[in-house]
Amino acid sequence: MKVTAKNHDDVSALLTVTLEKSDYKEKVEKQLINYAKNAQVPGFRKGKVPLSMVRKQYEAGIAFDEINKQVSDALNNYINENKMRLVGQPVPMPVNDFNHNAESLEVAFEVGFEPEFSIDLAKYEAPHYKVEASDKEISKSIENMQKRFAEQQPQDEINDDSYIVLEISQVVEEGTEGEHNHQPKTVTVSAENKEAFNLVKGLKMDESLKVSKEQLASDETLAKELGFSKEEAEHLHHAQVEVKVKDFYSLKLAELNDELFTKVYGEGTVKSEEELRAKVKSELDEYFQQNADVHFVNKILEQVTEKEEVKLPEAFLVKWLLFSNQNVQSEEQAKEILESEKAQLKYQIMEGKLMNDNDIKLDYADILAQAEQLVRNQLAIYGIHHLGDEEIQKYAVEMLKDQEQVRQISSEVAMAKLKDIILEKATKKETSISHDEFLEEIKK
Numbered sequence: 001m002k003v004t005a006k007n008h009d010d011v012s013a014l015l016t017v018t019l020e021k022s023d024y025k026e027k028v029e030k031q032l033i034n035y036a037k038n039a040q041v042p043g044f045r046k047g048k049v050p051l052s053m054v055r056k057q058y059e060a061g062i063a064f065d066e067i068n069k070q071v072s073d074a075l076n077n078y079i080n081e082n083k084m085r086l087v088g089q090p091v092p093m094p095v096n097d098f099n100h101n102a103e104s105l106e107v108a109f110e111v112g113f114e115p116e117f118s119i120d121l122a123k124y125e126a127p128h129y130k131v132e133a134s135d136k137e138i139s140k141s142i143e144n145m146q147k148r149f150a151e152q153q154p155q156d157e158i159n160d161d162s163y164i165v166l167e168i169s170q171v172v173e174e175g176t177e178g179e180h181n182h183q184p185k186t187v188t189v190s191a192e193n194k195e196a197f198n199l200v201k202g203l204k205m206d207e208s209l210k211v212s213k214e215q216l217a218s219d220e221t222l223a224k225e226l227g228f229s230k231e232e233a234e235h236l237h238h239a240q241v242e243v244k245v246k247d248f249y250s251l252k253l254a255e256l257n258d259e260l261f262t263k264v265y266g267e268g269t270v271k272s273e274e275e276l277r278a279k280v281k282s283e284l285d286e287y288f289q290q291n292a293d294v295h296f297v298n299k300i301l302e303q304v305t306e307k308e309e310v311k312l313p314e315a316f317l318v319k320w321l322l323f324s325n326q327n328v329q330s331e332e333q334a335k336e337i338l339e340s341e342k343a344q345l346k347y348q349i350m351e352g353k354l355m356n357d358n359d360i361k362l363d364y365a366d367i368l369a370q371a372e373q374l375v376r377n378q379l380a381i382y383g384i385h386h387l388g389d390e391e392i393q394k395y396a397v398e399m400l401k402d403q404e405q406v407r408q409i410s411s412e413v414a415m416a417k418l419k420d421i422i423l424e425k426a427t428k429k430e431t432s433i434s435h436d437e438f439l440e441e442i443k444k
Helices: 021-038 051-081 135-148 194-200 213-218 220-225 230-234 258-265 273-307 314-324 331-357 364-381 389-399 403-425 435-443
Strands: 002-009 012-020 104-112 125-132 151-154 163-170 185-189 208-212 240-252 427-434
Touching (some): 012 021, 051 104, 125 273, 163 194, 185 194, 194 208, 194 220, 194 240, 213 230, 213 240, 273 331, 314 331, 427 435
Parallel strands (some): 125 427
Antiparallel strands (some): 002 012, 151 240, 163 185, 208 240
């Protein structure tokens, strides 16, 4: 058995697997003998069925399976040994006259693969921002902690410091009772939700008002504050929604004392308001810097994608789309799909090239560590900062039982490692900037 390659160009080739009858004859014969030993055929005792009868009925199918297995193994071995980074999957060429008794067989495959090229990250430069938390941002973060553990206090009427609980339901028009029975939404708004708050602040307990579908569809901010996505607002089944006040209250913020420090960070970690501000600043600075690092990496990758030339096996990819996707009915349709996906495909090739050239590999410990960090982040949203490592790991292991989570987390780990490589090798233009300025830069 051998594999030969005939290159069409430097990104596509025809690979031909040649099998001699001797490569598979012995294995086919052994399987036929096993079939004969176990076959149950009327008129014959078990194990006494003539081999000629078994051969006539089963040989072609067994030979086909064995040939297919050996061809697949030979093809994969050749691709791996020659370190071919395929684009798409091999496309088998038609075999017009398949005869398992022939002295030799040839099966050919069209393949497309990535071109040989290199990326010198050092020649790329982008701003690398140093972002520090301001006193205002630190105070806001601490206030959010106090709100998270605040005490609700009833009010006689809605004030500017009120939190208003709203029940929002679609108004069913007369004659359509029972159609599209939607569950009401419950949302809580405060002065920070300016549009929704201004809409209802003049109401009393159990009073309501109506908002038209057109108003929600045209005012994305109001729709969002009332709990509707843009798509939901545009596709409401009824012409109006009713917004009713179900409750309102003020918050007595939790005091900045040991009780709050312990609830947020665990016992003994923070002992004073000064230490709390230092701790919060450290956390915000770290979070802001992570975002600044990602921004730098994205800018470098944008430049790499724009400036590096990557030749694609376009003729092969058209064949592959026609072969692998039953919804693609014509060469013109395949070319249109390829054109729309070309930029993303080039990006993936360059990303893979950077990972391969920098020997970026993943192992279970990396993936588990990332899952544990995700668990910590999720718990932090609810103000839980002091769960033990053993408990964190238990939640992470449970998360990794979901294969989709494993795939997504693996991708995040790979990108984190690539980020570290780019941060190390690409040229940084160090720049100090406030967080507000950084947010404006991201919007650009």
